[in-house]
Amino acid sequence: xxxxxxxxxxxxxxxxxxxxxxxxxxxxxxxxxxxxxxxxxxxxxxxxxxxxxxxxxxxxxxxxxxxxxxxxxxxxxxxxxxxxxxxxxxxxxxxxxxxxxxxxxxxxxxxxxxxxxxxxxxxxxxxxxxxxxxxxxxxxxxxxxxxxxxxxxxxxxxxxxxxxxxxxxxxxxxxxxxxxxxxxxxxxxxxxxxxxxxxxxxxxxxxxxxxxxxxxxxxxxxxxxxxxxxxxxxxxxxxxxxxxxxxxxxxxxxxxxxxxxxxxxxxxxxxxxxxxxxxxxxxxxxxxxxxxxxxxxxxxxxxxxxxxxxxxxxxxxxxxxxxxxxxxxxxxxxxxxxxxxxxxxxxxxxxxxxxxxxxxxxxxxxxxxxxxxxxxxxxxxxxxxxxxxxxxxxxxxxxxxxxxxxxxxxxxxxxxxxxxxxxxxxxxxxxxxxxxxxxxxxxxxxxxxxxxxxxxxxxxxxxxxxxxxxxxxxxxxxxxxxxxxxxxxxxxxxxxxxxxxxxxxxx
Amino acid sequence: xxxxxxxxxxxxxxxxxxxxxxxxxxxxxxxxxxxxxxxxxxxxxxxxxxxxxxxxxxxxxxxxxxxxxxxxxxxxxxxxxxxxxxxxxxxxxxxxxxxxxxxxxxxxxxxxxxxxxxxxxxxxxxxxxxxxxxxxxxxx
Numbered sequence: 211x212x213x214x215x216x217x218x219x220x221x222x223x224x225x226x227x228x229x230x231x232x233x234x235x236x237x238x239x240x241x242x243x244x245x246x247x248x249x250x251x252x253x254x255x256x257x258x259x260x261x262x263x264x265x266x267x268x269x270x271x272x273x274x275x276x277x278x279x280x281x282x283x284x285x286x287x288x289x290x291x292x293x294x295x296x297x298x299x300x301x302x303x304x305x306x307x308x309x310x311x312x313x314x315x316x317x318x319x320x321x322x323x324x325x326x327x328x329x330x331x332x333x334x335x336x337x338x339x340x341x342x343x344x345x346x347x348x349x350x351x352x353x354x355x356x357x358x359x360x361x362x363x364x365x366x367x368x369x370x371x372x373x374x375x376x377x378x379x380x381x382x383x384x385x386x387x388x389x390x391x392x393x394x395x396x397x398x399x400x401x402x403x404x405x406x407x408x409x410x411x412x413x414x415x416x417x418x419x420x421x422x423x424x425x426x427x428x429x430x431x432x433x434x435x436x437x438x439x440x441x442x443x444x445x446x447x448x449x450x451x452x453x454x455x456x457x458x459x460x461x462x463x464x465x466x467x468x469x470x471x472x473x474x475x476x477x478x479x480x481x482x483x484x485x486x487x488x489x490x491x492x493x494x495x496x497x498x499x500x501x502x503x504x505x506x507x508x509x510x511x512x513x514x515x516x517x518x519x520x521x522x523x524x525x526x527x528x529x530x531x532x533x534x535x536x537x538x539x540x541x542x543x544x545x546x547x548x549x550x551x552x553x554x555x556x557x558x559x560x561x562x563x564x565x566x567x568x569x570x571x572x573x574x575x576x577x578x579x580x581x582x583x584x585x586x587x588x589x590x591x592x593x594x595x596x597x598x599x600x601x602x603x604x605x606x607x608x609x610x611x612x613x614x615x616x617x618x619x620x621x622x623x624x625x626x627x628x629x630x631x632x633x634x635x636x637x638x639x640x641x642x643x644x645x646x647x648x649x650x651x652x653x654x655x656x657x658x659x660x661x662x663x664x665x666x667x668x669x670x671x672x673x674x675x676x677x678x679x680x681x682x683x684x685x686x687x688x689x690x691x692x693x694x695x696x697x698x699x700x701x702x703x704x705x706x707x708x709x710x711x712x713x714x715x716x717x
Numbered sequence: 718x719x720x721x722x723x724x725x726x727x728x729x730x731x732x733x734x735x736x737x738x739x740x741x742x743x744x745x746x747x748x749x750x751x752x753x754x755x756x757x758x759x760x761x762x763x764x765x766x767x768x769x770x771x772x773x774x775x776x777x778x779x780x781x782x783x784x785x786x787x788x789x790x791x792x793x794x795x796x797x798x799x800x801x802x803x804x805x806x807x808x809x810x811x812x813x814x815x816x817x818x819x820x821x822x823x824x825x826x827x828x829x830x831x832x833x834x835x836x837x838x839x840x841x842x843x844x845x846x847x848x849x850x851x852x853x854x855x856x857x
Contacts, residue, residue, distance in 0.1 A: 339789060346796050353803055362814035366822055369742060369811050372804045373820070376749050377737060379800070380756045383793055387756075390786070391763035442822055 215270035218330035226323035244319040252297035262290035267708035284336035287695040292333040306670035307450040314359035325351035367446035374439040388419030399709035406479040431462030444515040449559020456551035489530035496523025501630035504637035510558035510570040521547035537696040539609035553674040585646035592638035602681040729755035742808035753797040
């Protein structure tokens, strides 16, 4: 058995515990270990990516129990891709956070590690009750991170966030129960074999369960009408935590991609492509609502939150086309929007730190330290997120538009994507000019706090933006590789065979 | 028995949903608890209802009940217990820091609701939260 697969879960789990026990009073020690672990995690994820690139699906049976009975971890190209994305964003955010954010409350670093553990586990697992467990791990860590640093407003937004997710968890369990009651399995690969065999009388139960599950993933992915929790949560969370949460919505998207292609895909009989008719309109609506929100936002943090909602809409609508070509475009956009949103949240936090009582609100305020540099970073991130050339957002949109050309709803896609791009551009231009340019119109003395700013936050944001630039420059090879990911996704036989063995497992 | 279990699940879910939609944290938490009870019972029932059947292999058993939902319910109970503890602590903290127990963010709550809060607490608007905390301790 290949023990590399368990490392992305085991490493943060052990380190999180060590940090709680041994390093909770020593912030320097915590930082060293935390950054070291995040770096190692990135290295492990890259090794796994290299392993998965050969196109084979690797399986790790926990406790060496055979597949439909025991829990398995499964590494294919998509899982490896998500692991690398998580580790990259995690390292960037951590570099930003160790500049002072981690001292404003207790246990930032252990919670951060547990969050990474939950994320990695959710991407690796091949069992959907285990997926529920990893969801809970990443959620409970996120509850702690969300209220890190305290403050009445933040804790209140945190309560809303927890309540929403607890209701979501209950729904998740009900959906799992419904699906188990008619298929008798919790293993995703086994489910893919059992779903076509479900008798007509049980179809209603099965499909209710599957749509409920879509609802749960929709809550995580902030799909309209289940998006309402996101702006309040993200805009009130600490800046670096909001940036890390940019990957949390993608967990929902990943689960939708995984389950509804594998188990409710082409071979699912009566339940084939179950998610498509719900996901497509909801996704397009999410896109419109998110980008309108960018236009209407009152602070940079809110603006970034609504940009996340909009990008999730675009991503999920493209996923809902369910063709390999559209899937590869959607995955390219997923990579881009995660890094872009992360950078945008960090920049909003930089601005909020420097403007005193004005925080990151879109108001006219005196100039602030390093204004020009931050304005430049904001400009780059906004161009990327709004999808203007030359950065990867533009390429992502181009790929999406190209991939849906032959879809019956192509006219809707083209109209809405292009119109919402305009909304986003106007929204970001308004925000940027209010916060950065109009401050020069005030007859205020130059900022008194022109002390040398620590370089680390700029390194972190620059790193994420460099990721976007790399994604742009290497768009050709990346897209070719994503085509392979999509091809593997749409040929689930390989996945099923790897998990259950050539004979379809123990019957 | 099916009727009894189904009714219990339905009643608890309905009550839970109603309470979750209330505006204050205490009923919301009770609602969440009821909802998780209903979920656990539902999960348990997905293995089909059976009386007096063993879940583990034994020589003199005529038939078996499905052991997997029982394991799932155990996991779900542990998780929901932990989550309830988290939300209780967070709501208490929110109450102490903001002086009211509304679920809404300040921008969303109606002025009447906010005034109502202060009356309920028996103190004037803007009074520091520290004194409310002291009051809470006295009452305890």
